[in-house]
Amino acid sequence: MALEYAMQGLFSVKSDVFNFGVLLLEMISGRKNNGFHLQEHGESLLTLAWKLWSEGRSLELTDPSIKESCHAVQVVKCIHIGLLCIQEDPIDRPTMSPVVHMLGADTTPLTRPSLPAFSVRRNVRTLNPIGLIHKTSTVNEVTLSDVSPR
Structure with a gap:
């Protein structure tokens, strides 16, 4: 979900x-x-x-x-284009017309993306093995559980 929609409810073609x-x-x-994480690093x-x-x-992705x-060249190009599409600021994202052109053309130079939106690490120790219930212990050892829908 695009950052501007998740945080402010704003939706546009850039979303x-x-x-x-x-x-x-x-x-x-x-x-x-959705729900992706690496066991040891907690990365999205x-x-x-x-x-x-x-x-x-x-x-490696x-x-x-x-x-x-x-x-391999096409895969790296698609990853690069994917990263351009997930830029935090909608102004930095291309519209779909240039995206389609980038995907179809081999000579189109691609700009360098910056760190994508939602690059926050998760604390994977708080996830249960199937990732559906998040548990957090408080100072008084009370456990809270949130069930996440599929």
């Missing part, structure tokens, strides 16, 4: 671009952004994509089931 970028990264990785899919891309290791059959 759709954000959602498209998330979908693109989900398709490449084979993982859902968007943060992981940014980290791997900025370190020049984008291909690729779903192992498609890794052998895909073109």
